[in-house]
Amino acid sequence: EMQLLESGGGLVKPGESLRLSCLASGSTISGLTFSSYTMTWVRQIPGKGLEWVSSISSSNNYIYHADSLKGRFTISRDNAKNLLYLQMDSLRVEDSGLYYCATEVSGRLYTLWGQGTPVTVSS
């Protein structure tokens, strides 16, 4: 069974940076592994619900970020290491929340999620 495990969250001050990681292990029932999937970061902001952050295709060919992030976040992946990353720069208080990685299938449907890693931005 494929599993996702996020890490790297924590408490930072406004303007600082964090890099989140998502480690994939195992394979799905159909035999697919991390390198087969488009991967996505979704965040959950208290009081604001779920928000799509960024997606990267299986072979790094396509990368998409939410316009609202104004270029502060960068998604990347290392298929050899089964790792997905989210580099977050110039963090703001409003970026605080729980950050999930998820597999994306059939056009922006999220079928497998990690447990999330919390990010708190506070002075």
Add this chain to the structure above:
Amino acid sequence: DIQLTQSPSFLSASVGDRVTITCRASQGVNTFLAWYQQKPLRAPKLLIYSASILQSGVPSRFSGSGSGTEFSLTISSLQPEDFATYYCQQNGFPPTFGGGTTVEIK
């Protein structure tokens, strides 16, 4: 971006009740609409996609309907494990989520 408005935000119901949650899109999304269930301290779980197709393993008491701008999720007979928060999501680009509906025990 397309905005999704769910109603109600909260509802109290009893085991065995029939429950319906509505999701309204700010512009038409055809049937590119999914529903997720989230329990406390857990990640969301995909229940329904393409407005009405049940994800594998999801009980048949869950059903979805709608197209364009009006959608609904119905639980035909609420079970104890169904008390959770439900989110709709349109899977166009960029994808967006509704604000959620929390189903609480009456």
